Amino acid sequence: xxxxxxxxxxxxxxxxxxxxxxxxxxxxxxxxxxxxxxxxxxxxxxxxxxxxxxxxxxxxxxxxxxxxxxxxxxxxxxxxxxxxxxxxxxxxxxxxxxxxxxxxxxxxxxxxxxxxxxxxxxxxxxxxxxxxxxxxxxxxxxxxxxxxxxxxxxxxxxxxxxxxxxxxxxxxxxxxxxxxxxxxxxxxxxxxxxxxxxxxxxxxxxxxxxxxxxxx
Numbered sequence: 001x002x003x004x005x006x007x008x009x010x011x012x013x014x015x016x017x018x019x020x021x022x023x024x025x026x027x028x029x030x031x032x033x034x035x036x037x038x039x040x041x042x043x044x045x046x047x048x049x050x051x052x053x054x055x056x057x058x059x060x061x062x063x064x065x066x067x068x069x070x071x072x073x074x075x076x077x078x079x080x081x082x083x084x085x086x087x088x089x090x091x092x093x094x095x096x097x098x099x100x101x102x103x104x105x106x107x108x109x110x111x112x113x114x115x116x117x118x119x120x121x122x123x124x125x126x127x128x129x130x131x132x133x134x135x136x137x138x139x140x141x142x143x144x145x146x147x148x149x150x151x152x153x154x155x156x157x158x159x160x161x162x163x164x165x166x167x168x169x170x171x172x173x174x175x176x177x178x179x180x181x182x183x184x185x186x187x188x189x190x191x192x193x194x195x196x197x198x199x200x201x202x203x204x205x206x207x208x209x210x211x212x213x214x215x216x
Contacts, residue, residue: 001026001080001212002105004087006183007113008175009168010124011197012204014136016113017084019205026080029071031064033134054161056170058088058178065095072099080108089178093185110186111208113197117172125165128157 001024005013014030021028035053038046045067049059058064068086071077087093100106126139128148132155137144144150148157161167186192193211197204 001082002100002108003080003082003212004107004110004186005082005084005113006110006179006186007197008115008117008120008179009171010120010127011113011115012123012201013084013113015201016111016204016208017082019201020082020208023209024080024082026082027076028082028084029068029077029086030084031059031068031086032084034067034071035059054167056162056167056174058174061089061091061095064088065092068092068096069099072103087182088175090181090185093182107186107191109193109212110191111211112183112186112192112194113204114194115197119198120172121165121168124163124168124171127160127163129160129163130155131158132156 003020003026005017007013017028017030020026032053035046035049039050040046045063048063052059064086068083072081083096087096123138123141126141128137128139128144129135130137130150130153133150133153135150135152135155136142137150137157144157149155150157162171183192193208195204195207195211
């Protein structure tokens with residue numbers, strides 16, 4: 001199973017990816033997580049990525065594409081993979097096509113999870129993340145047992161700069177301007193499956209697994 005999850009930030013791609021990863025036993029590749037690991041390690045490429053991410057901007061294609069290419073050459077993707085947050089524009093989609101050809105792989109499907117901007121803004125701006133283990137909470141939908149403290153490891157919950165309202169608005173504009181055309185790119189290839197992401201997590205997952213079951 002070789003999958004891509006598309007959709008605006010905050011639509012639930014990361015949550016859905018975790019469910020599908022367990023169901024299909026394939027690695028979940030999130031470029032956002034890769035970049036955060038790199039700048040937590042204080043690598044040069046991580047510092048560059050951080051400067052863009054904190055402004056709500058996209059990391060330049062050449063940096064992102066090379067990191068993705070290196071990731072796809074690891075042994076754990078032999079039985080499949082699932083991208084979340086990549087490709088973000090048509091140029092990246094074309095770069096991914098080239099790497100897949102090198103590896104002799106083909107995409108199974110591109111899952112496009114949709115939701116309107118107001119819902120997305122509410123979901124992201126209320127998000128809080130544990131700075132120690134990365135667990136995600138929400139001020140309305142998934143509150144920790146103790147305010148500001150992670151249920152899992154006791155770490156401090158933070159409001160990341162890229163989750164703040166003004167930054168989210170910038171991210172949504174970038175998505176609508178640059179990433180939405182990727183939907184058309186994969187639709188022309190006959191790979192697109194569109195899902196309603198405004199409902200519950202379980203309902204969204206049911207829609208996806210039903211669609212993927214029909215593709216087997």
